[in-house]
Amino acid sequence: MNEAAQANHTEKKAFLVKSSSLKEVRTFCREVFEKLQIEQNLKDELVLAIAEAAQNIVKHAYKDAPDSKDIMVVKISCEDNKLQIAFYDMGTPVDPKKVKHREIDNIKPGGLGTFFIQEIMDAVEFKDGGKPWINHLVLTKQL
């Protein structure tokens, strides 16, 4: 448990859905985790998981709309040492049953992002984000 991460805290930020936003997503996460005083190793893992989830929105939910001007929202909340990261987007609806990583022993490029997210986080769930959002992914991790 990270003793320092006691204070309840919520921040959210909107990003354009494009690959050049991924660096901004990471910067936002690092700044929030700095405030939460999350230790470096865990911070690196959480930033990777969040960046992979944001990448999945760009790569898959907006696969057919690379020039979209839509935004995606990343919301980070920490309450009672439970970290929750929520993603909202208006891309192609995701079928949670089809979200799976490749077999890890089948070495080939691709299919690792979802594996990393599942390795790092305690729970990965798709929920109803309400209008106007189409997809609402929630990642949780007990600190």
Place this chain on the structure above:
Amino acid sequence: MTYKVTEEALAHGNVCTIFLDGEIDMDVVEKAKEVIFPHIEAGKEVHLNLSQVQYMDSSGISVLIESHQKALEKNNKVIIKDVSKSVLKVIMMAKLEQILNLE
């Protein structure tokens, strides 16, 4: 991402060392491929120096896998050198530390 390429002729063939710098993610992955793949396809032994790469996501890992596999097809190898601790952690999470040539 920025890069620098050096080449030297050794007894066993031409070695190309590519120094990558910065964060390697989906946004720069095509550029990374453009830098690395031609040297592999030219039959050179490629050394990827990652000492200045502090962040790599699954897209970057895919480039390492693809580079490794392309080199094998050419009966050659890609050696990944001076991996930073943070990138090594991602390589190990992907269970690739025994597959890729790490030095």
